[in-house]
Amino acid sequence: MKIQLPDGSSRTLAEGATAYDLAADIGPGLARATIAARVNGRLVDVYHVLHGGDEVELITEKSDEGLEIIRHSASHLMAMAVQELFPKSQVTIGPVIEDGFYYDFSFERAFTPEDLEKIEAKMREIARRKLDVKREEWDRDEAIRYFEGLGETYKARLIARIPAGETVSLYRQGDWADLCRGPHVPNTSRIRHFKLMKVAGAYWEGNADNEQLQRIYGTAWASKEDLKAYLHRLEEAEKRDHRKLARALDLFHLQDEAPGMVFWHPKGWSIWQSVEQEIRGVMREHGYQEIRTPQVVDRRLWERSGHWDKFRKEMFTTATENRDYAIKPMNCPCHIQVFNQHLHSYRDLPLRLAEFGSCHRNEPSGTLHGLMRLRNFVQDDAHIFCTEDQIQEEVCNFIDLTYEVYRRFGFEDVIIFLSDRPDNRVGTDEQWDKAEAALHQALKSKDIEYGLNPGEGAFYGPKIEFSLKDCLGRVWQCGTIQVDFSMPGKLDAEYVAEDGSRKTPVMLHRAVLGSLERFIGILIEQHEGKFPFWLAPVQAVVCNITDDQADYVREITDRMLAEGFRVESDLRNEKVGYKVRAHTLARVPFILVAGDRERDEGTVSVRNLSGENIGTFSVDDWIAEMHDRRARYA
């Protein structure tokens, strides 16, 4: 029979030949490297029997698909190892994830780190048994009986979801088998470069009401080098962790007495100020008016806005003189109060109110995470009151502004999702149609790639989310723009339309950075603490070499301070090498050294963070250089 290859050539094989036979026919090296095959567009095992005219592409461990198959097979290998060691455990699901895989087990107790070592050793042992991994086709009902017979109730439940009468596939290695669509590696010995990473609890079907399962995470790679490189990458990422850098650079701290709330130190607060000032300027340029609203607001306002019913548990409350209050979890109800203080004309719209609003949310303790997830955070929040017809233009402007700001802070890699109508919602279908279309069109008109989160919108309207990644690749939402058909009406916002009638405006909730804390957290990790000149808490340190230059150093430090730069002098009685090292570790962008020569010439010698001496400048020239860098956001 003839088999078509991807390069257009064909090969003749005996009837009944498998994908493996094809690889072997081409060459023994390829046979060794082949993990699976794509036959007529479908991924199959190497044991798959070919037919005349099949188009076949061999999948080796070097390809992305091959790697995925290795990881999937590694999760099976792990499940088999767990069940050999712990016969009472039950298997559930074990998918491939970024950089690895996991498998969820039901077991009477949690797995310990020591168990992990044993499981990993058992995996290597099973791999050495060189078991073939073979696909079997089973009748669905028989498969259910088979797994029930083994006491694998979760697996049986999973198969029961497959329509009756269909065949299901099992993959068998030795005497162990698992329900799986496949494909898998041909033999357990093909899984070589892996490591079990961590144990964690996880809920059956991802539902917190269900039983908690024991999840084991692992990583697997095609080569030893890849595995090593991955582990090294994790180590490097750890060094960028904003919590570690915050301690090293003295930016902020958290402590037991105020979980989820930040104590900002002078250097961290300096960064905050720079960020806030930057956003304040951008907002002013884009037609926003900044306001300030109260922290503690009577319960009745939250009842009217609907928050008291829905988010009572997440709100901090307080009471005095028989009145109940909530510490605000969001700013919008207060912004509507400001809007409502005047009777607005349609000519006032869009009206944009901005606030660096401090919000408190009583997040569950297990969710807190450094600066990324807090109980008290400040949003660069704003609410745009507008008509339905103005939504699209406002969204377009907002997208431009968001990208411009992110770029200025050094972010190019932005992840965007649009969340549309959930089942449970307010507003008419026409309103939702219009709002969703406005968001889609705004993104499309900017040629922006974005994902869709169907049904993930808020009950009050659709939204676009802008997310950035932290050093470990975890995605955090930062910017957002949300259409709201509900709250303005609930809180009696209205304007006078052209025809003299009273109408309810649409409100757009929007934030560029999201939470300033979270954004600064990501900023720290993005720059590894080496902030660009315009953001650095200390932009330059001037060091003398001996006491003889102390006055000169004080004088030029004062000159730079007078120009508005954050500059310190280091007059300690230490060797200049010691000072250079200290300020390099403190990530000061420029270290200026003045010895007798510089003092006599009225210059400074400038060293940057890369350790390069970028030259000796006259003090005037250096100040001009700093002005230039600040203006360029360098």
Place this chain on the structure above:
RNA sequence: GCCGAUGUAGCUCAGCUGGUAGAGCAGCUCACUCGUAAUGAGCAGGUCGUCCGUUCGAGUCGGAUCAUCGGCUCCA
């Protein structure tokens, strides 16, 4: 909130099977006045997260609790 791990000096960590704490760095003092990633010597610094228990005796064992870390769930 759920599962697991962790909590010792400002920081990073050591402290075996219970016998009332140790290093490096940082800090302070003194000497040295020095040219781009660590000069030397000395000093000081901890009720071992908190509470309860076991024990003649607890940093070490048990329980509770708080916080942190890694996941899960959640995230207006």
